[in-house]
Amino acid sequence: MKIINPACLLINKDYAESFDREGMELFHKTMVSLASQLKIGNPNTTATMHDDLVVWFRNLFFLEDKKFAEALRPYMGDHTLHARTWRIYNLCWALSQAAHVAGDVVDIGCYEARSTHVFCTYNKDLLKYKALYLFDYFDAPAGDHKKALHGPKLEELVAKRMSDFEPFVCPGSVTDTIPKHLPDEICFAHIDLNSAEAEAHVMPEVYERMSRGGIIVFDDYGFARYRNSALAHQKFLSKKLERILELPTGQGMMVKL
Secondary structure, three states, X not given: OOOOOOOOOOOOOOHHHHOOHHHHHHHHHHHHHHHHHOOOOOOOOOOEEEOOEEEOOOOOHHHHOHHHHHHHHHHOOOHHHHOOHHHHHHHHHHHHHHOOOOOEEEEEOOOOOHHHHHHHHHOHHHHOOOXXXXXXXXXXXXXXXXXXXXXXXXXXXXXXXXXXXXXXXXXXXXXXXXXXXXOOOEEEEEEOOOOHXXXXXXXHHHHHHXXXXXXXXXXXXXXXXXXXXXXXXXXXXXXXXXXXXXXOOOOEEEEOO
């Protein structure tokens, strides 16, 4: 029986470019009707709809995971995070596997660290002997990459939220902080910079420090609006053994060989 019910929230900013007002209303009515037919929200349903995903006839075991439900519990009222349930579970799973190899944990582009807090809480017993490094501009970056909470108080908010894990918080542009503040060995990396240029700078440095069996999760890899980021990573890996698996959640995942 499902103990987590993801929020059915339409949050993709691409909708505004894809539909006019009439089209958006029709799209919304269609999704509502589909949710009703699939019995979305029913504890026994085999379907889910969230984060630009609609699937049915699935086991959805991650919605039955009690440890995941407990890690996610502080954010159940946060509809945006709640809508990204499957995406966040993939991070929990990836870290649970990668934590068994040598190296530390890095989150590059952690923003306010809500997802970070969930996947670290889920794996807290495995992180006792791992260091955690959090990278973000924190203050107000230029251009389209600024989000609502970017500003002088964000670094303090993140440090407080993640205090149980005693993180190394690394503020500033990644071109200044990476590779300078990266650990020598990495077992798990989450990269979410919403910028092809920034991710192209980060990827080679992270890759060279990844232990064999370590995992990188790319938050933006499968989203069409970040296609240039995905192409930059593909170009870097073109002469290497590894390939990135595109996930239905919009993420990409790579295991270091």
